[in-house]
Each structure stands twice: as C-alpha cells, then as structure tokens.
Amino acid sequence: MTRVVHLTRIYTRTGDQGRTRLVDMSVTAKTDPRVAAYGDVDEANAAIGVLLTLPGIDDHLRRVLARVQNELFDLGADLGNPLAASYEFEPLRITADYVQQLEQWCDSFGDPLPALHSFILPGGNPVGAQLHVVRTIVRRAERTAWQAVEVYGTEPAQSGSNASGSDASGSDASGSDASGTDRPGGVNPLAIQYLNRLSDLLFILSRVANGTESEVLWVPGGDRSPDRS
Numbered sequence: 001m002t003r004v005v006h007l008t009r010i011y012t013r014t015g016d017q018g019r020t021r022l023v024d025m026s027v028t029a030k031t032d033p034r035v036a037a038y039g040d041v042d043e044a045n046a047a048i049g050v051l052l053t054l055p056g057i058d059d060h061l062r063r064v065l066a067r068v069q070n071e072l073f074d075l076g077a078d079l080g081n082p083l084a085a086s087y088e089f090e091p092l093r094i095t096a097d098y099v100q101q102l103e104q105w106c107d108s109f110g111d112p113l114p115a116l117h118s119f120i121l122p123g124g125n126p127v128g129a130q131l132h133v134v135r136t137i138v139r140r141a142e143r144t145a146w147q148a149v150e151v152y153g154t155e156p157a158q159s160g161s162n163a164s165g166s167d168a169s170g171s172d173a174s175g176s177d178a179s180g181t182d183r184p185g186g187v188n189p190l191a192i193q194y195l196n197r198l199s200d201l202l203f204i205l206s207r208v209a210n211g212t213e214s215e216v217l218w219v220p221g222g223d224r225s226p227d228r229s
Contacts, residue, residue, distance in 0.1 A: 026082065026184070033148035034187070038076040040141035041195075045072040047137055051130040061205060064105060068198065071098060075191055079145060082185025083156040094191045102197035110204040119218040120203075124210035131209055135202035142195040148187050157185035 020030050028035065048069050052062065077092045122132035207215060 033144060033151055034079055034082075037141060037145040037148050037187075038079040040137060040144050041072050041076045041079065044134055044137040044141055045069055045076075047130070047134045048072075051127065051134060054126050054130060056125075057127055057209075061209065064205075071194075074098075075194055078188050078191045079148070082152065083154070083188060084185050085156040093188055094194045096190060099190060099193050099197055102194065102201050106197065106201050106204055109201070109208050113204070113207050114212060117217075120207070121216040121218050122206075123216045124206070124214035128206045128210035128214060131202050131206035135199050135206065138195055138199045138202060142192060142199065145187060145192045145195060149189075149192070152184055153186035154189050155186045 018030050019027050020032075020035060021027055048065055051057075052065060052069075057065075071094075074092055075094055078094050081091050081093075122136075123129050210216075
C-alpha cells in the first residue's frame with residue numbers, strides 16, 4: 001500500500017511547552033525515552049545522508065544504504081507508536097523480514113572479509129570513517145530504545161490506554177505498572193532487534209569500504225612502542 005504524507009506547515013507551536021505528540025496522537029514529554037529513541041534514529045539517518053554525499057561509494061553499498069534510510073523512517077514511526085491490542089488502521093511496524101534482510105547483508109558483505117585479529121579503530125578512508133560514525137549513533141539509539149522498554153515494556157496497552165508520559169513512570173520491564181491497569185503501550189522488540197543488526201551491518205560495511213589497506217587496528221597499550229601514538 002502506498003502511504004502519502006502531506007506536510008502543509010512545518011512549525012506548529014505545539015512543542016513550545018516541552019510536549020509532543022506520538023504517532024497515536026497521545027501527548028508526552030520531549031524527554032520521553034520513546035522520543036529520545038526515534039530522535040537518535042533520525043540522527044543516524046542524517047549521518048547516512050552525509051555519508052551518501054561522499055565520493056567513491058560502491059553502487060551496491062549505495063543502494064543498501066538508501067534502503068536503510070527509508071527503513072529508518074519506518075523504524076522511527078514504529079518507536080513513536082505505542083503498542084496496542086487493536087488499531088483502527090494497521091500501523092507501520094518493523095517486522096521479522098526487516099531484520100532478516102539485515103542479517104543476509106551481514107553475511108553477503110561479511111563472509112568474504114579476512115578474519116580479524118584485533119579490534120578496529122574508527123577511521124580509515126572517509127566512507128569507512130563515516131560508517132563508524134553512523135554505527136555509534138545506531139548503538140546509542142539501541143540503548144535509548146531499551147531505556148524506553150524499561151519504562152513501557154514490550155506489551156500492548158491495557159485498559160484501552162495508549163497515553164504516554166508521567167503516568168507510565170512506574171512500569172516495569174514487562175510493561176506492568178504497580179496497579180496492573182491503564183498501562184501505556186510498550187515498544188516493539190523487533191524495532192530494537194533491527195537496531196542491533198544494523199549496527200553489526202554498519203561495522204561490516206566499514207570494513208568493506210576501508211579494505212585491508214585502510215583498516216586501522218587497535219594496538220593495546222602494552223604493545224605500543226614509546227614513539228608510537
């Protein structure tokens with residue numbers, strides 16, 4: 001199904017008091033871990049946008065990253081939409097096939113690479129270095145998403161409540177609050193799996209982009225000579 005989005009006005013003034021609306025139109029604080037998680041995803045997407053402006057990117061790699069950019073929009077929509085038992089309209093969610101595709105790319109790009117005998121330092125050529133930047137942002141997004149799970153859990157809302165915010169502060173990792181009722185919807189676990197696999201893929205792609213000639217290996221402190229930085 002083709003989804004059409006109409007943006008008629010960019011500023012709305014609705015966030016001037018530190019509040020924002022989630023995808024389900026519930027209101028929450030801009031400091032909500034859900035909002036932080038999809039904000040980190042947006043930052044990762046922007047970093048990929050910078051990456052794609054660099055010269056020398058392999059066509060296959062460019063196509064993969066362009067697809068990932070679109071999927072990160074799907075991911076942001078998922079993280080910003082609390083789970084519910086039922087919906088008036090079927091929401092956009094990260095599903096198992098998204099994760100499986102990342103794993104397939106990990107295998108196809110990673111299998112030909114030589115084995116590693118040390119950790120890799122971020123750097124190398126411009127493309128490889130920027131892939132490391134994106135990787136670290138995605139890792140942060142994964143951590144932030146887990147913070148959202150600590151607050152909201154991974155189960156649909158109970159008692160018809162999809163509201164987010166301070167009323168959910170007592171939720172445990174399973175999504176239940178102290179009373180067991182009126183719990184806001186949780187976070188889709190597959191969305192966090194996607195972030196985990198994406199960071200793995202980005203690490204592999206950095207090795208592909210750098211090649212063995214540009215790969216920078218970590219030299220442990222005891223092995224570094226005094227004249228070596």
